[in-house]
Amino acid sequence: MTSVDFVDAIALAKHRQNFEETEHTRAYREMLAAVRGFQNAVVQANPSPEQLEQMTTSLQQMQAMLEAQALPEVERWYGRGGGRDGKLQLVTPQLIFEEVEDDRIHAHTTAGEFYIGMNGAMHGGIVATIFDALLGRMAAGTQGRVCRTAYLTTEYKAITPLNQRLDLVAKVESVERRKRFVTGQLWHGDTLCATADALFIEMLPGQQ
Ligand SMILES: CCCCCCCCCCCCCC(=O)SCCNC(=O)CCNC(=O)[C@H](O)C(C)(C)COP(=O)(O)OP(=O)(O)OC[C@H]1O[C@@H](n2cnc3c(N)ncnc32)[C@H](O)[C@@H]1OP(=O)(O)O
Structure with missing residues (x-):
């Protein structure tokens, strides 16, 4: 093989x-x-x-x-796994999945200094990458649907701090045929740091 x-x-x-x-x-x-x-x-x-x-x-x-x-x-083992401790990967800080339902996920993470942008704030590209991983997991749902990101829009509302617990919430807003419209929020305590909305498309057999 x-x-x-x-x-x-x-x-x-x-x-x-x-x-x-x-x-x-x-x-x-x-x-x-x-x-x-x-x-x-x-x-x-x-x-x-x-x-x-x-x-x-x-x-x-x-x-x-x-x-x-x-x-x-x-x-390879890299990129596999996917239980509570998330996938074996390095591209985002480790995501811990606390509740995974078919239309809602609650997870948390703590990002170390490696993910710094400037002046103690997380790099904006990392915030978007966290959302891609979180919302991709949301689109996969409990059935493990294989989806790809068609678009992902991130809004940065407040600085996302490093070395602090961050709470992540994802929701499925609607489903139309192969399209899954999903949203995400990244919180530090009571502060909403970033939001995302994304469209994931379920793959057809034969698609790469
Ligand atoms: C328990 C198991 C756990 C598993 C965990 C897994 C976690 C994984 C986490 C990691 C996840 C990481 C994931 C990653 O990072 S995936 C990597 C980043 N993404 C990509 O590389 C995707 C590149 N793009 C493509 O391959 C194709 O364009 C796709 C496959 C997305 C669609 O091409 P396809 O030929 O298949 O479909 P279609 O073109 O007929 O379109 C179908 C429908 O969609 C609508 N449409 C399409 N694009 C857009 C758009 N931009 N805005 C609005 N609408 C759009 C379109 O109008 C049509 O609508 P309708 O006519 O039906 O109404």
């Missing part, structure tokens, strides 16, 4: 939904958490020349080790 067998998005998603949490994959999740910790540390420090040399050498060694084991997308 190669990744070429899975240009069909539905077949790829179905195959990747079969994901067993084992000791080995839990260790992979822990490694990704360590990468997140590293990313947070790396953006906050100005290491000395000696430290930089040491870090660059170590990182190059780890990169070479991983490159020697690279797999086609269909076989």
